[in-house]
Amino acid sequence: MATTDLTKQATGTNGKPRLTNKDLNTIWLRWAFTHLASMSYEKLQGHAYAWSYIPFANKYYADDPEAKRRLLVRHSVFFNTEPQTGQIINGIVTSLEENIALGGEVSEEMPNNIKATLMGPLAGIGDSIIQGIIVPTLLSIGMSLANGGSPLGPLFYIVAYGIIGPVISFISYRTGYKLGVGAIDVIVGESARRIMDAFNVLGIMVVGALAAGNIALTTTLNIPFGEEWQPLQTTLDGVFPALLPLIAVLATWWMLGKKQFSPTKVIVILTIAISVLCLLGVF
Amino acid sequence: MNLALLFPALMCGVFCYLGAIESCCLFGMSWGYYVMGRPLVAGLLCGLVFGDVAQGVLCGVAVQAVFIANLSTGGATNSEITYASYGGIGLAMATTKDPAIAVTLSVLIGQTLGLIFYNTRMALYSFFNNGASRAAENNDDRGITLWHIVYPQVCTFFIRAVPVFLIVFFGQGVVDALLNNVPEVVTHIISVLGGVLPALGIGMLMNIVIKDKMQLIFFLAGFVLLSFAGLSMVAIVFIAALVAYLVFLSSGKSSAEPVAEAAAQADAHAVYEDEDLF
Numbered sequence: 001m002a003t004t005d006l007t008k009q010a011t012g013t014n015g016k017p018r019l020t021n022k023d024l025n026t027i028w029l030r031w032a033f034t035h036l037a038s039m040s041y042e043k044l045q046g047h048a049y050a051w052s053y054i055p056f057a058n059k060y061y062a063d064d065p066e067a068k069r070r071l072l073v074r075h076s077v078f079f080n081t082e083p084q085t086g087q088i089i090n091g092i093v094t095s096l097e098e099n100i101a102l103g104g105e106v107s108e109e110m111p112n113n114i115k116a117t118l119m120g121p122l123a124g125i126g127d128s129i130i131q132g133i134i135v136p137t138l139l140s141i142g143m144s145l146a147n148g149g150s151p152l153g154p155l156f157y158i159v160a161y162g163i164i165g166p167v168i169s170f171i172s173y174r175t176g177y178k179l180g181v182g183a184i185d186v187i188v189g190e191s192a193r194r195i196m197d198a199f200n201v202l203g204i205m206v207v208g209a210l211a212a213g214n215i216a217l218t219t220t221l222n223i224p225f226g227e228e229w230q231p232l233q234t235t236l237d238g239v240f241p242a243l244l245p246l247i248a249v250l251a252t253w254w255m256l257g258k259k260q261f262s263p264t265k266v267i268v269i270l271t272i273a274i275s276v277l278c279l280l281g282v283f
Numbered sequence: 284m285n286l287a288l289l290f291p292a293l294m295c296g297v298f299c300y301l302g303a304i305e306s307c308c309l310f311g312m313s314w315g316y317y318v319m320g321r322p323l324v325a326g327l328l329c330g331l332v333f334g335d336v337a338q339g340v341l342c343g344v345a346v347q348a349v350f351i352a353n354l355s356t357g358g359a360t361n362s363e364i365t366y367a368s369y370g371g372i373g374l375a376m377a378t379t380k381d382p383a384i385a386v387t388l389s390v391l392i393g394q395t396l397g398l399i400f401y402n403t404r405m406a407l408y409s410f411f412n413n414g415a416s417r418a419a420e421n422n423d424d425r426g427i428t429l430w431h432i433v434y435p436q437v438c439t440f441f442i443r444a445v446p447v448f449l450i451v452f453f454g455q456g457v458v459d460a461l462l463n464n465v466p467e468v469v470t471h472i473i474s475v476l477g478g479v480l481p482a483l484g485i486g487m488l489m490n491i492v493i494k495d496k497m498q499l500i501f502f503l504a505g506f507v508l509l510s511f512a513g514l515s516m517v518a519i520v521f522i523a524a525l526v527a528y529l530v531f532l533s534s535g536k537s538s539a540e541p542v543a544e545a546a547a548q549a550d551a552h553a554v555y556e557d558e559d560l561f
Contacts (some may be wrong), residue, residue: 038415038435040408041358047415047431051492054424065422071429072419080357083312127356128492133520135317136351140516142323146344149337153344154327165313198531201501203492204525208505209516214351216478226426236558242510248479252486253493264402266483267394271468274479280470 012102016060019098023059027052028173032166033091035083045083049075049115052090053097059133060101071097074112081119084128089118091176092183099180115199118187125196128203134164136210215245219282285455288377291332295373302365303443304355305404307436316355316365322346322389325368333376342372343381346389349477352484356491361483363401366447367393373451378458387461387470390477396446404442411435427430458519485521501526 011017030052035045050072061068081089092114097105138160146153176183186192219236222229236243254271255261277283301308304317309315318324326343330336346368353364372387374379385502411430418426450457461470493499504526 011552032311032313034307034350034432035311036305038408038411038431039305039358039405040412041405042409043412044358047412047427050415050419051427054427058424058536069422072422073416076416076419100387124491127354130317131354131356133489135321137516137520139321139323139347139351143344143347144515146323146340149340151327151336151340152331154324154340157321162314162317163319166310169310169313182323194531194534195536200492201496201498201530202520202523202527204489204498204501205505205508205526206516206520207485207488207492207540208502209509209514209519210352210488210505211482211502212506212509213516214348214481215485217475218298230536240510242506245479245482246510249482249485249489252482253489253557256486257490257493259334260489263359263483264398265561266486267361270479270483271394271476274476275472278468278475283475 012104014103016102018102019056019094021055024094024174024177026055027090027094028087028170029089030055031173032083032169043076043078044080046075046077046079048227049079049090049093056094056097065260067278072110074108077112079115079119082130084130084165085126085172086119086122086175087169088176088183088187089115089122091173091178092118092180093176094173095177095180113186114181118184121188121196125199128207129199130168132203132204132210136162137206138164140213163215211245215242215248217244217248217283219244221282288452290372291329291377292448293444294332295329295369295451296446297327298449299365299369299447300440300443302368303439304360304365305435305439307432320365320368322364322368322372324349325372329369329376329557330371335376335380338380339372339376342375342380342382343368345386346372349386349390350393350484352481352488354484354487356487357413358405359487360398360401362390362393362480364393365443366397366400370396370447370450373447374454374458377451378455379462383474384458384461386477387473388458390473390480392450394480396450399561400442400446404439408438411438446538471517 031048034051035048037049037051039045053071053075057068057071061071091223093111096106096111096114100108101110142152142153142157142160145156174184179186217231219231223232223235223274225235237256240246252266252270255266256263261269274283298319300306302315302321302322302325304312304316306315309319312557319328323343326339326341327336327344328339329342330339333339340343350362350364350367352361354361367389370392372385374388374392378384411434414434415427418430489502493502505519505523508514508522509516514522
């Protein structure tokens, strides 16, 4: 295949030079800093691609404004994924665009097909790893280190995530670029599916623990216990600790997933339900 | 009016821009939204500008507990964490420095003002996107820079910094009113709501990770490890990693392999029966 041949050559079939290390870092950093700079519901991270590839376009298409225009326009469409793990898509796109610019056999529709195919799966796995596992776990550690108002807690979190975030971003980008189209097999292939399913299980368990540890809901109701009245909460704790938070989170999940309510609608429902139950003296 | 508040209030406004999800100053989301935007970090920064680090961190920890499962997927979010962090903690530091007040203010600001500003901005920024698209059509490098970065970022700065500055600088009266005039049942409702709000972020996460209903058992396992067994998050991450590895090992025998395995077993059986004959 022409793709693999090109990667071994110093220049393309049209004699143009390949991307240097510095070129790659420029694209990586441009996308890393500005992926959401003009974020809207319509395009989200879309225009960050056009902006990130401006130096690329000027390197290869300085003498061909029409090709440069096609590049900028095709990278001004809707795009949205988890932006740190999602750098793997940016890496693949870089290798495809390089192939196109060097006169390889990749078609000009290919980069956008890849973007559209991969952004969903990567957003799912990226969000569950980063927002579901890494960030809450590091925050929990930071919060426990902040006992008594110690700045150690926030400092730990700043350093820990300050390193992890960019490292994930860099590795993802370089992996995507190195593997090129082959990265698709790495992402949606059979063994990748197994690894992602396993990560998913890890995510689900951590999310379960997150629910048990961070939702606070206790009832103030009393129930008759023989001659006396006892707090219902004591009985509940004996049967199933954190039962009310569990019911709350399952109800929320049901509204979001089964009923397809928007988060804003769920906030309104929660607020009304909590207000009514508070006024009735349940909470 | 208290002029000593001018500098800290201004800084809270600037921080609220730097920690915003759409801010492009601090490595995109990596150092902005995920670091500057977290209430835990906001507590430290607010503590520094108000000259009381310990109390700032305590407010930060209290607010972080409510927003630990803050989530943004596909542009939808369950609460505007940056307005909540710097508006809520900033105003609390400017007044009572009480963590409970910080939580109440953060929930109020994040769920009302913050979400209104966020959703309005997300709808209106299509205007800038159209400009960037036109610039791309015209091969206009500078135009893309202006419409993708300069104009939206300047707007974002004002949409974030100005309201947060005003809240922190002029919010004293709101806090007094909240403490003196608002009936206790309302502050009670807000505090109960603050306890339940993480359920929304966690519900959104469950929506992403749980692909079929049977996987709810993993969720419940994680839940009881904390609620019944009282393990820490770090311990649970390791147990979860073990379970994930077992799932990975067992998933290898799926699809095509059962047939081959059945054949192999049949062979083994045959051999065994053969041996039996001797």
